[in-house]
Amino acid sequence: MATDLTTAPAPPPASPPPRGRRGSGGMAKVALRGLMDHKGRLVSTVLAVGLGVAFVAGVLMLTDTMNKSFDDLFATAFEGTDAVVRSSQTIDAGDAGGGPEIRSRIDASLLDTVLAAPGVADAEGSVQGYARIIDKDGDPVGNPSMGPPTFGGNWQTVDRLNGFTIDEGRPPESRGEVVIDRGSANDTGYQVGDRVPIQTGRASAEYDLVGIARFGNADSPGGATYSLWTTNEAQQLVGEPGKYDSIGVVADSGVSQTEVARSVRNELRSTGDTGLQVLTGRQITEESQSDLKDQLSFITYFLLAFAIVSVLVGIFVIYNAFSIIVAQRGREMALVRAVGASRRQVRRSVFVEALAIGVGGSIIGFVLGLGVASVLVSLFDLPGSLVVRPSAAIIALAVGVVVTVVSALFPAWRASRVPPVAAMRDLAIESGKVSRARLVAGIVTTVAGLALVFAGADQRSATLVGLGVALALVGLILLGPALARPFGRGIGAPIGRLRGVTGDLAKENAGRNPVRTAATARALMIGVGIVSFFLVVNASLRASIDQFLDDSFTGDFVIDAGDFGMVGLPTEVAERVSRVPGVAEVVPVRFSPARVEGDDTFVTGSSPAIFGLFDGFRIVDGSDSLAAGTILLTADEARSLGVSVGDSITADFVNTGQHSFTVGGTYRSEQEGTDIGDFVLGLDDFDAAVGAADVTDSSVFVQLRPGTSVSQVQPEIEDAVADFPTANVQSVDEYKDAIGGQFDAILALMLGLLALALFIAFIGIANTIALSVLERTRELGLLRAVGMSRRQLRSMIRWESAIIAVFGTLLGLVIGLLGGWGLIKALSDEGFTAFEIPWGQIVAVVLIAAALGIFAAVWPAWRAGRMNVLDAIHTE
């Protein structure tokens, strides 16, 4: 009798991979042949590896490029410098308030001593501070708090000490003349002969642009802006008359750097000058290089953190891809086992596949990384070309290969567990069973995580919250498969109602292989979790600031330069504002590094009115009069220093040395986030201690007389400070927006960086959908045969994908919101007073996830729609 009559003589199917070789070479061939037979799957998995690697490689190359360009920068800057003389007196308040250490200036008269030292060919004093060039629209160029610094200093007349060379025009020769860097000139369009307004912390004026200079072969050093005057003028604008920041030394030919440094050192000692340092040119170069690297390393860490997120998401995607591959090839594995392959050989064949994908993906990733790095380098405005070190390549490749192979560990182990007898029977495609142990472990872990988060929130411990979130995450990963079906049905129910049987099928399919659905959703969960965490923290931070300003600030305007006081505002701004009619109180706030009782910190200068301006400040003891010779400090500091009202404490300032102050009172900030520091001096005492040359206002708070209209006075205040283009007069609402705008910029950057991780997660979804379609070929064929249209089929697949995406998104939201809530509560003593969920953004995240889920399925759905019904029905 005839056997199988049903199969039409269809075109011959692709030849199956050779099976049953016993040697590992044979197994490797099985593995590699398996790869080539599924090119689509190959592409998406390789892409998932590649994108993670691209990010890592890109960040590493950026770091190398950054380091190289700044190394070059300082090498250029100090190229002709054989020695540097500077003060040894520094205060490093970096930890307390950000910003590098500050150093005392030295007397200009030392230059003669240095020049007299044997072996010194030439020497010149250097003056350096901050200045902001104002462009033709009246806006400052560059913001030192958000980007490269904006320097001002003296034009070095000794060529070998000057990193700049005149590109056009000439050096400044007299008062009122300035040279700026080529980069700034290009940005602003200023030409030699123009009048250029420049504002420093001391004054605002227009200068004749007599020259434009290039730094080595770059337009500007590291993207910084430079304004260079004659030494005299620079001392008045950004330094101190009669003082230098340092003296650069050029040695006679034949005299080494060490020799000239020693000679200068001896000469200074012989004239009795103390408190000085003499460094060789090499030393100062290396010090500058490593200082800047330290300052910039946070960029690397920041970017690497996101690269790690991408890699982590990639791990889930790769793991899932291999799990599916192994499940699909279960019969093939069993057959190979049945004909005598050992477990090890099966495992090895999966590893060979993982290795091939890992190597391939890493190489592609590295190439993509070149692109990522180029984008980053241009984003950071780095001079010079991309630096590609072997170490970046090696690390990126290693990450890609290791991650891929590790991701394949468990699937490979499972593959080796396929019993040979499975070859003889149909393997169950659906592994819907979630073991009781997993369920229990998941519930216990999740509950424990939640408990920790609540405990952490209660005890103000961010560490506990972090641990709790991590546990809850693990718990949700364990519970994922158990949640997938009910969640899928819940999310899918409206689609079923809306789309009829197509939606119903999509919903059922999404919940059909809960293990896989959960694994696919996992990658998205991580990405969305982090995104929603940032969204919540950002919204809460903004809400907290708004709340603080609304509840606590009784003033009407805030004037600042938008640079966190780095350049600051000349004190004249506050003086002019105080003369505006209707203004009741003008309260400047200025900061200076100081060493209080031996510890480097910040001291604030302000007027007593500051305590009236913010409701949150409470005088605990003494008075807030800030009388001459008195200092106010926080109750906490008073306790830790063991001082009380009437006691005396010392404070050292770099310019003026040690001062002694009497404790006039102690205060407490009830509303945290109100930060005026731990030590407050009256304005006169502060100015005297800091030295008039370095006093600038970080912000100026303005309070109007009762009954004065804010909107009426604002233009008058703006007029009063019109000569100072960096002075930004903001009403309380504008100030809120300005602060919020800075947070938004950071948030946008973070979301941009997370986009890649989300993209990888969507590759994972596309992968799963494509493989599910493949597995269900017969079922799809059946549906088409009984009358499902292509459009319905595609729609069904897209909805399935959307449901998986939304499932992952919801889980991610749970984690993100939980983490955000926990952190805000844990930090509620640190200024996070408000918890706010940005519902609009959260809904947007869910909708975007669903849309991207649909998008991820477009290609698999299109392919499914195109398949031949008859072939589909008859596939094995």
Added chain:
Amino acid sequence: MGVTGCHLCRRFAAVTSPLDSPGASGAATATVPLPAARAVDATKIYGSGDTAVVALDDVTVDLPDGRYTAIMGPSGSGKSTLMHCLAGLDTLTSGRVFIGETDLTTLSDKELTRLRRDSVGFVFQTFNLVPTLTAIENITLPLSLAGEKPDAEWLEQVIKTTGLSDRLTHRPSELSGGQQQRVAVARALASQPKIIFADEPTGNLDSRAGAEILEFMCRAVKDMGQTIVMVTHDPNAASYADAVLFLNDGRIVDQLEDPTAERVLDRLKQFGD
């Protein structure tokens, strides 16, 4: 061999006039006997040149309305190809096929889909049901896809005939092979199609479950006036049909009315010679 032929059915048919049976077939046969499906000069060639395989060689055949026709033939005879082309699942190289008055060779994929959904029923050898849907959802699937409500009375009759009233909310995995095939036949019947194609519907069943399905299909024809075309290689299965068409080398070589298993087997043996 188990039961040969659907005696119950035939007895049943003898006492029931065809005109009493529901469905439009009775009226149609009374006036112009338009066949439910027909092929005209149908030729199907796979591949080209030296490797070309002629699966259907100029086949012209009418499949009469309200009848149960079996198609038999050795492996590679073209019987499956004929059925697939008649059902709009495969396209001809030349010639034409009709379902009722509709010429399938002129239809787009979209129109073919609609035709399969509305005018054709399918029963395959295996994997007939969507595993995520319950029995009743599977039965009404073509109607749901069309966005139509099932005719409650008709549906009730179909379900009653399947004898699965108590298993309607079960998923396919909870049904036996025979039950699954009965659900498949019920699905084919539910949309009251012009014609049902069954591709080895009993090929995967034991003889008792197979007999149940065959009797069920028999009743669908006699009792409900349905038209069924079944491809099979089992003479016993073929004996349930009103007529058997024999294919060999892509041509119809013989036809047998009121077949019995023995006569079918005898005819088949001739192919071996």
